[in-house]
Amino acid sequence: MDSWSKMMEWKQLADKYMNQSFFPGFDDKKQxxxxxxxxxxxxxxxxxxxxxxxxxxxxxxxxxxxxxxxxxxxxxxFHVSGMSVRQDEIFxxxxxxxxxxxxxxxxxxxxxxxxxxxxxxxxxxxxxxxxxxxxxxxxxxxx
Missing domain, CATH: 2.60.40.790 (Immunoglobulin-like)
Incomplete structure (x- = not known):
């Protein structure tokens, strides 16, 4: 299991224990x-x-x-020439x-x-x- 997966597993346990998000505002889309x-x-x-x-x-x-x-x-x-990033979800x-x-x-x-x-x-x-x-x-x- 890679380090990120271990951290996400720990976060899920913390969320369950606290009955709320341990890292509020954490963006799971770029996990x-x-x-x-x-x-x-x-x-x-x-x-x-x-x-x-x-x-x-x-x-x-x-x-x-x-x-x-x-x-x-x-x-x-990769990027789109002549434009700045407004939303960045693709790694x-x-x-x-x-x-x-x-x-x-x-x-x-x-x-x-x-x-x-x-x-x-x-x-x-x-x-x-x-x-x-x-x-x-x-x-x-x-x-």
Whole structure:
């Protein structure tokens, strides 16, 4: 769990305990210091979808995968020429974000691609020694 998620969890507990907002006026819309992430799961596969609007160069983002986490480091910048910002809700700027995964993943294959403002990272479950033992059937062969 990244630091921001821990803080948000703490805030929710404080809000519940006090029966009111612990940080009045806190803007939950910009709750992350990095891009928003969705994580999708099937039996042996994870797909991490990262919102990165305005990314002009794919080299502006680095993805690191290790054991049961994905780390994103990068920079996104976009603006409308000749205008000042009136409302700022879409994250932009330098970020470093770590996403905890529900289980360890394999080193290979890992697929990542960027399309229509979204970065997709496809990961596969690492099978560990904790899995059930499978009995192997022995067939008898005559000479």
């Amino acid at each position: 992350s210091t990095g891009p928003h992430v969705n994580l999708y799961e099937s039996d042996n596969e994870l797909v991490c979808v990262v919102s990165l609007p305005g990314l002009k160069n794919i080299d502006d983002v680095e993805v690191y995968v290790y054991k049961n986490a994905v780390k994103l480091i990068g920079n996104t910048n 932009q700027g330098r970020f470093e974000r770590e996403i905890d995964l529900p289980y360890s993943v394999r080193e290979n294959p890992i697929e990542a691609y960027y399309r229509k403002g979204l970065l997709y990272i496809r990961l596969y479950r690492l099978l560990t020694d904790e899995r059930k033992k499978k009995k192997v059937e022995i067939k008898y062969e005559d000479d």
